Amino acid sequence: MKHKLRRGISATLEWMTTADPPSSLRERRKLRTRQALAETALALFSEHGFDNTPLDTLLEEVEVSRRTFFRYYRSKEDVAFTAVKWFWSTFLPVLDETEKSGRLADILRDAVLATLDRMDEEWYPRFSATLELIERSPALNGHSLRHCAEIQAEIRRRIGAPDSLEARLLVEFSVTTWRGALEEWLPEGAPGDLPRCVQRAFAAMDRSLRVQVCSPESPEA
Amino acid sequence: MKHKLRRGISATLEWMTTADPPSSLRERRKLRTRQALAETALALFSEHGFDNTPLDTLLEEVEVSRRTFFRYYRSKEDVAFTAVKWFWSTFLPVLDETEKSGRLADILRDAVLATLDRMDEEWYPRFSATLELIERSPALNGHSLRHCAEIQAEIRRRIGAPDSLEARLLVEFSVTTWRGALEEWLPEGAPGDLPRCVQRAFAAMDRSLRVQVCSPESPEA
DNA sequence: GGAGCAAATGCCACACTGTGGCGCTTTCCG
DNA sequence: CGGAAAGCGCCACAGTGTGGCATTTGCTCC
Numbered sequence A, B: 001m002k003h004k005l006r007r008g009i010s011a012t013l014e015w016m017t018t019a020d021p022p023s024s025l026r027e028r029r030k031l032r033t034r035q036a037l038a039e040t041a042l043a044l045f046s047e048h049g050f051d052n053t054p055l056d057t058l059l060e061e062v063e064v065s066r067r068t069f070f071r072y073y074r075s076k077e078d079v080a081f082t083a084v085k086w087f088w089s090t091f092l093p094v095l096d097e098t099e100k101s102g103r104l105a106d107i108l109r110d111a112v113l114a115t116l117d118r119m120d121e122e123w124y125p126r127f128s129a130t131l132e133l134i135e136r137s138p139a140l141n142g143h144s145l146r147h148c149a150e151i152q153a154e155i156r157r158r159i160g161a162p163d164s165l166e167a168r169l170l171v172e173f174s175v176t177t178w179r180g181a182l183e184e185w186l187p188e189g190a191p192g193d194l195p196r197c198v199q200r201a202f203a204a205m206d207r208s209l210r211v212q213v214c215s216p217e218s219p220e221a
Numbered sequence C: 001g002g003a004g005c006a007a008a009t010g011c012c013a014c015a016c017t018g019t020g021g022c023g024c025t026t027t028c029c030g
Numbered sequence D: 001c002g003g004a005a006a007g008c009g010c011c012a013c014a015g016t017g018t019g020g021c022a023t024t025t026g027c028t029c030c
Helices: A002-016 A025-048 A055-062 A066-072 A077-081 A082-097 A104-118 A123-138 A140-158 A165-186 A191-208 B002-016 B025-046 B055-062 B066-072 B077-078 B080-095 B104-118 B121-137 B138-158 B165-187 B193-208
Strands: none
Touching: A025 A055, A025 A066, A025 A077, A025 A082, A025 A123, A055 A066, A066 A191, A066 B066, A077 A140, A082 A104, A082 A123, A104 A165, A104 A191, A123 A140, A140 A165, A165 A191, A165 B165, A165 B193, A191 B138, A191 B165, B025 B055, B025 B066, B025 B077, B025 B080, B025 B121, B055 B066, B066 B077, B080 B121, B104 B165, B104 B193, B121 B138, B121 B193, B138 B165, B165 B193
16 A cells, blocks of 8 residues: 555656656557647646546547556546646766765755756656646645655655654755746746756755845834 | 635634633533544544544544544644644744744744743643654655645745745755754653753754764764 | 515525446467 | 457546525614
8 A cells, every 4th residue: 555655656757757768668658648638638737627528528639548548647637737847857877976074054955956857858847737737726735745745755765864853854945946946937838948948946945045134114124 | 715725724823823812611521522633633643643543533522424534634644733733823823922032043043932931831741742653654744744835834924024036945954954953852851851852952053064974984073 | 573585594406526347359379 | 269358438426616506594774
């Protein structure tokens, strides 16, 4: 039963990180319907909105039965998250390869940047389309935040650091900062800008704890 | 359409923050069924698990039709969150009253502590029961995170601070830290310990950015 | 106190997501 | 070529959430 919790990530890793072209004809067919589902879903959801697109529409379009769909993806939300999952499934191995010395915040930031470097051109438009989708649908937003929580747990497991409260907070802060970078990047959406946004966000993270506020009565900085 | 996003919070505030005893008999009846639903839901969910408790069970217990239930609560998740919503609907006014000068992080921490001070004895067991529920149900977890995001937006709106990236990050960090405090508090669950956990978590927040890691090869701090 | 009125409720039917059982077809491999 | 296994589709079902409409209940004005 524990498998169920981890299956999401490990099963994803299983077929995403193996770059070997699937020799078997059967495997190639499976991969094709997988991608067809993900692509068509992203297109349909982007056009009509996530909540206004019944799953049946997607199923008719790809000509797949409902039963089959749920053998590929666990939920309607899941099929919209391919680009996001692809990012994190690349990130985790990158993090494993990273030499872990210095400030944990810097390590995570650099791993994010290195991961971005590995994304190909096709990924960026799909990713930003997914982000827009998430922003406009509460259901997807919840799914996204839950997914981030899973990622955080996985990151904590992989960095050899002690499971202190500080370390846990920092991992959460870093993922939050990553989301902040995305929010700044999204309106423009130029692929080259994303690393810069990440840099700026992580720099802002350092400053944020020292942010001062003053009442309207005493309005000096 | 934008109303939908804000209705959750403002409608909640509407009936939660008005401390006047509802004079009208009708209003009293409504309040009674509201509370009966929340109480019974918490009891049923705690006993059988959130996912294993069909909504119909709750409806039969409270003797309320499905249609009526959804006029009181927007979802099955919603009815389980009464204690959480109560906390935040107390927090926001407290935050408004707070004199806003100094470090934003300190302001938020103190507002949280002041809010805890206003919670009565009955609230604590319900709150911790709710937290346990959230921990054990992915659906509730997602709902909780989405709710936190709404709260963060509301906090940002209420502090007069400029909507800088730093400020936004800090608000998110603070809510995350609050959740971290809850995670530490939950196992024991003694009401008196919660403020201490909050203090500790916010202190850890300051330190977290400086957390160092070192590879197994070079194991010096 | 009674009549009208508005709010609250209950009942019915429906759309949508997700799951389990079962049998058929396709692919693989000896 | 033939059996085994994997993939797939069809059907039926549970559960959540919504809309329409009639009915009851409490409120208010006369």
